[in-house]
Amino acid sequence: MANMQMNKTPMPEQEPNVRNRNFEEVALGYTLEQAQNEAQRCLNCKNKPCVSGCPVGIPIPEFVGKVAEGDLAGAYQLLSDANALPAISGRVCPQETQCEGKCVRGIKGEPVSIGRIERFVADWAAENGLANVATAPKNGHKVAVIGSGPAGLTCAGELARMGYEVSVFEAFHTPGGVLSYGIPEFRLPKAIVKREVANLEKMGVDIELNMVIGKVLTIPELFERGYEAVFIGSGAGLPMFMKIPGESLIGVYSANEYLTRINLMKAYKEGAETPILHNKKVAVVGGGNVAMDAARCAKRLGADVHIVYRRSEAELPARAEEVHHAKEEGIVFDLLTNPVSIEGDETGHVQSITCVRMELGEPDESGRRRPVVIEGSEFKMEVDAVIMALGTKANQMSYGGTPGLEQTRKGCVAADENGCTSCPNIFAGGDAATGAATVILAMGAGKHAAKSIDQYIKSKQ
Secondary structure (H helix, E strand, O other), X not given: OOOOOOOOOOOXXXXXXXXXXXXXXXXXXXXXXXXXXXXXXXXXXXXXXXXXXXOOOOOHHHHHHHHHHOOHHHXXXXXXXXXXXXXXXXXXXXXXXXXXXXXXXXXXXXXXXXXXXXXXXXXXXHXXXXXXXXXXXXXXXXXEEEOOOHHHHHHHHHHHHHOOEEEEXXXXXXXXXXXXXXXXXXXXOHHHHHXXXXXXXXXXXXXXXXXXXXXXXXXXXXXXXXXXXXXXXXXOOEEOOOOOOOOOOEOEEEXXXXXXXXXXXXXXXXXXXXXXXXXXXXXXXXXXXXXXXXXXXXXXXXXXXXXXXXXXXXXXOOOHHHHHHHHHOOOEEEEOEEEEEEEEOOOOEEEEEEEEEEEEEEEOOOXXXXXXXXXXXXXXXXXXXXXXXXXXXXXXXXXXXXXXXXXXXXXXXXXXXXXXXXXXXXXXXXXXXXXXXXXXXXXXXXXXXXXXXXXXXXXXX
């Protein structure tokens, strides 16, 4: 009989005033008892609406049912067959708008906490030495993957399972893409990223670092080296700015730079090779998950932190959990507020930010109500750093100029839902094709593209 508890089993967490001074993981994970209690809330619906909300097609009721029964090895097998990176997606996937958003238990209470159960199973498997690294015999065909972020790693893992010889070309000195440079340690420990990458290497995936495709090698040159297909999963790493006065002052960061220094280069540690300013008061402009990550990092470095966002809380694009955690940690939300200029002192360092108050008008093309300036509402906020977290766009370095490869008007690779592009032997997915989106959508794109690559290569035989 199902557990009819109305609310999710709470996730153990560090206390807010403890965690906002360290970079250790906030959520501590379920115990076996907690995981089973939560799994027993699943009704095992016949039509499985939760599965339709999962970009990688995890058989959710089946794997959750295995947890409820205590068959954790069976649960991991089902989970990892569908998802190449379960410990990662269990932590950073926005389940509330995907699988959990379609859970029947959410109609009259809270949905089953699918993500927390997924994380528990993946962590249990790692602790017990389980790794789903089985592959088909090598088929003699070679595929190149550009980028080792969630799209590239997923595509590589799926192809390796099918028996392909896969090489992943990563521009940075560390694999993982946004998983390594973009998401803070307190949300996604880098040891977990390294573990998932190591599992792919056990499957035979070759990861080549410091390989800037478009500079070191071009896509046509990859084909000359014997690769029969190329998957572009290079992400969207170019930051966007507001183009307001003062953005060139010392102390103005893009969220990309700020987070890369902290997450990939460990600038928060004593004696780190890359510097980061330990600011006193920081304004983070934006309202998405990246803004929350940057704000929470700045807080951990000792700053008084304000989120500056031009719409209301209802329009915040960040996950509700991330907003909740940020508030708990003491971050101030200046909503319906928009910067118009940044001012510096005589040495060129940030001294203040000038903002205006906003009100919401009619909906714009995104469906959200358009923010409108309130006349005469201008005010200054004294800050010594400003972090711009306004989104990113695709970097065309890896694929720009490739003969016959079409791009969208925003500079992304033009690809369909199966990852197919205007070139029959080139495939693309994730942020490189869609613009900035979520980790799990990138993983889904990598999985679909792997199937398309398999079909393409088999069609030539």
